[in-house]
Amino acid sequence: MPQYLGANVDELRELAQFFDTSGQQLSSISTVLTTRIMRSSWEGPDNQNFVVDWQSRLAPHLTRSSGALHAASQLLVANALEQEAASDGGGSAGGPSDGLPRSTNPLNPDIGDMKDYEPFDGEISFDPNDIRFYGTDDYMRPDVQQGQLGDCWFLSGAGAIALYDPEFIEEHVKYNDDGTYTVTMYRDGKPVEITVEASAPGDAVSGMRGANWATVYEKAAADYYGGEYSDLDGGHSDDAFEAMTGGEGRREGELNFDSIKDRLADGPVAVASERADPYFWFDTVDEGSEVVGNHAYMVGGFSDSNPETGAKGEHILVINPWGTGDLWLTEQEYKDNFATVYSTEMDK
Amino acid sequence: MTTIDGPVTAEQGSQPTVGGMRIGIMEAATIGGVSKAKLLVRPESGERILVITAGQPVEIEGVGSLSLDEVIPEVEGESKVRVTLSLIA
Numbered sequence: 521m522p523q524y525l526g527a528n529v530d531e532l533r534e535l536a537q538f539f540d541t542s543g544q545q546l547s548s549i550s551t552v553l554t555t556r557i558m559r560s561s562w563e564g565p566d567n568q569n570f571v572v573d574w575q576s577r578l579a580p581h582l583t584r585s586s587g588a589l590h591a592a593s594q595l596l597v598a599n600a601l602e603q604e605a606a607s608d609g610g611g612s613a614g615g616p617s618d619g620l621p622r623s624t625n626p627l628n629p630d631i632g633d634m635k636d637y638e639p640f641d642g643e644i645s646f647d648p649n650d651i652r653f654y655g656t657d658d659y660m661r662p663d664v665q666q667g668q669l670g671d672c673w674f675l676s677g678a679g680a681i682a683l684y685d686p687e688f689i690e691e692h693v694k695y696n697d698d699g700t701y702t703v704t705m706y707r708d709g710k711p712v713e714i715t716v717e718a719s720a721p722g723d724a725v726s727g728m729r730g731a732n733w734a735t736v737y738e739k740a741a742a743d744y745y746g747g748e749y750s751d752l753d754g755g756h757s758d759d760a761f762e763a764m765t766g767g768e769g770r771r772e773g774e775l776n777f778d779s780i781k782d783r784l785a786d787g788p789v790a791v792a793s794e795r796a797d798p799y800f801w802f803d804t805v806d807e808g809s810e811v812v813g814n815h816a817y818m819v820g821g822f823s824d825s826n827p828e829t830g831a832k833g834e835h836i837l838v839i840n841p842w843g844t845g846d847l848w849l850t851e852q853e854y855k856d857n858f859a860t861v862y863s864t865e866m867d868k
Numbered sequence: 869m870t871t872i873d874g875p876v877t878a879e880q881g882s883q884p885t886v887g888g889m890r891i892g893i894m895e896a897a898t899i900g901g902v903s904k905a906k907l908l909v910r911p912e913s914g915e916r917i918l919v920i921t922a923g924q925p926v927e928i929e930g931v932g933s934l935s936l937d938e939v940i941p942e943v944e945g946e947s948k949v950r951v952t953l954s955l956i957a
Contacts, residue, residue: 521869537945579902582943633877665883667878667882667883667884667885668876668878668881668883668884668885669882670878670879670880670881670882670947670948671882672881672882722885723876723884723885730934753948754879754883759908780934796895798895798897798899801895801899801919802899802904802919810917812881812892812894812895813880813881813894813895814880814907814948815881825900840892842883842892842908843888843913844892844908844910845892846909859887
């Protein structure tokens with residue numbers, strides 16, 4: 521009996537899109553239901569019990585299911601890429617074997633509605649001390665200040681790598697004699713060299729002192745992911761780990777502190793927050809939670825107490841790629857706000 | 869009313885610069901025809917979280933009057949909710 525092995529790539533991509541859209545719909549349904557429940561005029565203990573049950577049990581089920589659909593979508597995309605590579609005879613290192621369009625000008629990817637390119641103010645330092653720039657010795661932060669793009673997923677992935685092994689960044693960016701920078705990224709585990717000019721759009725990512733290593737990486741990533749800066753709007757940090765390290769990225773649902781520590785011992789870790797419910801901020805003067813919803817953060821470490829407030833109990837440091845808004849959270853606070861853990865294994 | 873800088877359109881979760889001030893877009897939504905955004909504004913005088921309503925500009929010390937022009941709904945599978953911000957005088 522003849523066997524057919526493989527897949528129709530277009531069909532796989534369509535299926536992936538359908539899974540992804542379904543996951544988002546599920547998430548939207550959860551938000552709508554929460555809003556309806558909270559705005560209901562139903563009062564009394566039964567209502568309170570219902571709300572508690574919804575928030576603690578039912579809504580998280582929907583969130584996890586939504587995340588599972590997203591993860592399945594990514595798996596389908598990965599299979600499509602694998603199938604394409606196989607059909608192309610394995611592709612070639614550095615080539616666009618994944619079928620993604622590349623920039624017509626890799627040196628300067630399209631900027632869309634961002635402000636015009638501006639040259640860097642001097643040569644950029646890739647000294648590990650400049651990459652892990654601020655904070656205390658125990659809890660350094662990478663010098664990253666996200667700009668106009670919705671690329672928290674990439675910057676948190678890159679920042680987490682920089683935290684784990686700042687020398688990795690130094691080893692993967694080369695300053696050329698002609699004033700350009702060559703960044704080594706990976707596609708299907710094979711190195712891809714991307715050369716960019718020493719300039720960036722106004723409102724690109726930067727550091728406290730202007731353009732820095734993250735600016736160069738973001739520019740290279742804009743070319744890597746399709747040739748336009750807007751190609752970086754939206755994504756997952758496990759993809760950033762794979763693109764930057766060539767290793768296998770891992771995406772998991774909500775983990776406890778011990779499991780996150782295990783991941784952090786082996787490599788960089790990023791986490792993504794849940795979508796915030798407008799109910800909790802829309803009609804109140806109290807601005808509520810400081811966690812940005814649907815946003816990727818780097819994991820900076822753990823402490824037996826909150827170093828900023830002195831509050832007792834184990835806390836996790838989540839670092840916002842905005843360059844501000846870092847948070848120390850208890851395990852319960854973390855679980856209340858975060859739904860996804862991204863990691864990869866790296867050798868230092 | 870004069871626009872000093874902008875309009876700038878950016879996704880929830882990003883951090884555009886308006887009037888030289890970085891603004892983190894924490895949340896945004898339109899409910900019952902009212903559009904609002906929760907922002908982390910970062911003027912030199914000190915950062916703070918605020919909720920801004922479309923059509924009701926907020927004065928930011930040392931920067932100017934920040935206006936939420938529009939909240940653009942999420943497009944499933946394509947983009948998160950986006951906001952358009954301007955600095956006006």
